[in-house]
Amino acid sequence: MKTNWNTKNINIRENSFLKLVEKIDKSNNKPTRYKGTIETMLLEFFGKTSKKKYIWKRATFKRLLIHTYNQKCYGLLRDYNSVEVLLHISTFGNRMVNNIENWERKGFDKEEQLRSLIKHSFAIYETPIFLENAFFGVDKKFMLWFIQLGKGKSVKELTQMPIRLTSKMAHEFKNAPNVFEPNQALCFAQALGFGASLKTAKVIGFSKLSNINESEEKFWVTVVQFFAKETTLKATELNQMLDYLAYKLRENKSFSMKSRTQKALLFQANEWQKRVYRDEIGNVLNWQASGIKPLYLEEFENGKPVVYKTVELLNSISLFDEGNVMHYCVAGYDEDCKYNGIAIFSLQKETIGKSITRLATIEIGLKQRQIFEAKAKYNDEPSVKSSELIDLWVKSSKIKPMEEEVYEAFLPDDNVRVDNGVYVADKNYDTVTVIKVVFWILYFIVKALL
Structure with missing residues (x-):
C-alpha cells in the first residue's frame, strides 16, 4: 500500500x-x-x-x-x-x-x-456496500455494477453478469453480507437460490466456487446446486473437493455431478491428493515401528462404547493423511522418522458407527524416549481430555513426558539456594553485604564528626 x-x-x-x-x-x-x-x-x-x-x-x-x-x-x-x-x-x-x-x-x-x-x-437508490468497496480496488466492472444499481437497474440486467440468476438469487445478491467480494456474493446468492442454509451458503460463497469461469459455468452451477443441499459442509473439505473436480473436468469435459455423493467425492479427492503428493515426493518412505506400547483405552460415553488409542504412523502417506486432517505440515517429518530417530503417533477416538476422530499428533524422540511435541488441529494445544490421555499413555508405555519450558529470567540468582524446596537468599551472602553496609555507614558518620 x-x-x-x-x-x-x-x-x-x-x-x-x-x-x-x-x-x-x-x-x-x-x-x-x-x-x-x-x-x-x-x-x-x-x-x-x-x-x-x-x-x-x-x-x-x-x-x-x-x-x-x-x-x-x-x-x-x-x-x-x-x-x-x-x-x-x-x-x-x-x-x-x-x-x-x-x-x-x-x-x-x-x-x-x-x-x-x-x-x-x-447512487439514487440504496446499493450494497460490497459493491461500493469496488472503488477501493481495481475491477471496473464491479464499480459499474454499483453505478447501475444506484440508478435503479435490476441485478439481472447488470453488465457482463457471469452467471444466470433467478429472481430469488438476484434478491439475495443485493442483500448479501458486506464482508463478501462481489463474486463471492454471487456464489452465496446462487447457493441460497438452490435452497442452501445460510451457513452452507456462506461456506460456498467463500470457497473457490466464487472464482467463476464463464466458459465452464454450466458445469460449476451444477456443483453449487450439488453442495447447496449439504448441511455439514466444511470449508477445507469443500475446497479439497473443488480442486479434485477441476482436475476431473480438465481430464474429461463431459464429467458431471450426476449420481455422486459428498462422502464418495471426499474420499476420491483424498485419494487424488495422495497420488499428487506421491508424484511430488517421488519414493514413498517407510520405516520400522518404534516398539513403543500404544495406548488403548475403552470407555462409555452416552451409553456407547468409545475407544481412545494411539496409532504410530509408519510411512509418508500416513503422515500426509494426518497433516491433511489436522492442518499442519507433519508430512515433512518422513525423513526424520526414517533416518533421525523420530516417531509420530496419532491420538484417535473411535466410536461405533462414526468416522475416526483425530485428537492430537505426538512427536517422540526415540533416543530419549521422550515426547517432544503434542499438537491438536491447527497447531492448537491438546484439549484437557487429550492431555489426560497422553499422561496415561506416558505412564503405561514408560516414556518421558514433554518438558515444560524453563526461562532463565525466572531462575534464582547465584546467591540463592534451596531450603526444603523453597528458594531463599544465601546467608553467607547476606552477612557479607551487611558488614559492607555497616562499614560505610560508620565511615561517613566518623567523617562527619571530624
Missing part, C-alpha cells in the same frame, strides 16, 4: 495545491512514477488520463481534486490510495447523478469522506 507521509516539500496550503493542479492539468503529462510527494502523485494520476480521449475523466478528476480541497479534505489529498479512489470515480465522470460541487464533507475520516462522495456521485 502506498502512502506519502513525506510531503514537506509541497504543503497543502491556500492556493499552492490549486496552482499545482492547474499546472499539471495544462502540461503534456508523461508517465511518471510516484516518489513520495504530492506533485509526483498528481503527475502519475493525471498521466493516466487523456486530453483527447474520454476527456470527461481528466476533467472530472480535476474537479474532484479542487472540490475536496475546498471542502478541506486535506488528509484525503495527502494519501495516495485515497486520491486513487478519486481517479476511479472520475473514470465514470459521464455517469454521475449529482454535481460534484454539491457534495459537502461531513466528517474528518478520509474513508468516510470517499464513501459519501461515491454515493453522492452515483
Whole structure:
C-alpha cells in the first residue's frame, strides 16, 4: 500500500495545491512514477488520463481534486490510495447523478469522506456496500455494477453478469453480507437460490466456487446446486473437493455431478491428493515401528462404547493423511522418522458407527524416549481430555513426558539456594553485604564528626 507521509516539500496550503493542479492539468503529462510527494502523485494520476480521449475523466478528476480541497479534505489529498479512489470515480465522470460541487464533507475520516462522495456521485437508490468497496480496488466492472444499481437497474440486467440468476438469487445478491467480494456474493446468492442454509451458503460463497469461469459455468452451477443441499459442509473439505473436480473436468469435459455423493467425492479427492503428493515426493518412505506400547483405552460415553488409542504412523502417506486432517505440515517429518530417530503417533477416538476422530499428533524422540511435541488441529494445544490421555499413555508405555519450558529470567540468582524446596537468599551472602553496609555507614558518620 502506498502512502506519502513525506510531503514537506509541497504543503497543502491556500492556493499552492490549486496552482499545482492547474499546472499539471495544462502540461503534456508523461508517465511518471510516484516518489513520495504530492506533485509526483498528481503527475502519475493525471498521466493516466487523456486530453483527447474520454476527456470527461481528466476533467472530472480535476474537479474532484479542487472540490475536496475546498471542502478541506486535506488528509484525503495527502494519501495516495485515497486520491486513487478519486481517479476511479472520475473514470465514470459521464455517469454521475449529482454535481460534484454539491457534495459537502461531513466528517474528518478520509474513508468516510470517499464513501459519501461515491454515493453522492452515483447512487439514487440504496446499493450494497460490497459493491461500493469496488472503488477501493481495481475491477471496473464491479464499480459499474454499483453505478447501475444506484440508478435503479435490476441485478439481472447488470453488465457482463457471469452467471444466470433467478429472481430469488438476484434478491439475495443485493442483500448479501458486506464482508463478501462481489463474486463471492454471487456464489452465496446462487447457493441460497438452490435452497442452501445460510451457513452452507456462506461456506460456498467463500470457497473457490466464487472464482467463476464463464466458459465452464454450466458445469460449476451444477456443483453449487450439488453442495447447496449439504448441511455439514466444511470449508477445507469443500475446497479439497473443488480442486479434485477441476482436475476431473480438465481430464474429461463431459464429467458431471450426476449420481455422486459428498462422502464418495471426499474420499476420491483424498485419494487424488495422495497420488499428487506421491508424484511430488517421488519414493514413498517407510520405516520400522518404534516398539513403543500404544495406548488403548475403552470407555462409555452416552451409553456407547468409545475407544481412545494411539496409532504410530509408519510411512509418508500416513503422515500426509494426518497433516491433511489436522492442518499442519507433519508430512515433512518422513525423513526424520526414517533416518533421525523420530516417531509420530496419532491420538484417535473411535466410536461405533462414526468416522475416526483425530485428537492430537505426538512427536517422540526415540533416543530419549521422550515426547517432544503434542499438537491438536491447527497447531492448537491438546484439549484437557487429550492431555489426560497422553499422561496415561506416558505412564503405561514408560516414556518421558514433554518438558515444560524453563526461562532463565525466572531462575534464582547465584546467591540463592534451596531450603526444603523453597528458594531463599544465601546467608553467607547476606552477612557479607551487611558488614559492607555497616562499614560505610560508620565511615561517613566518623567523617562527619571530624
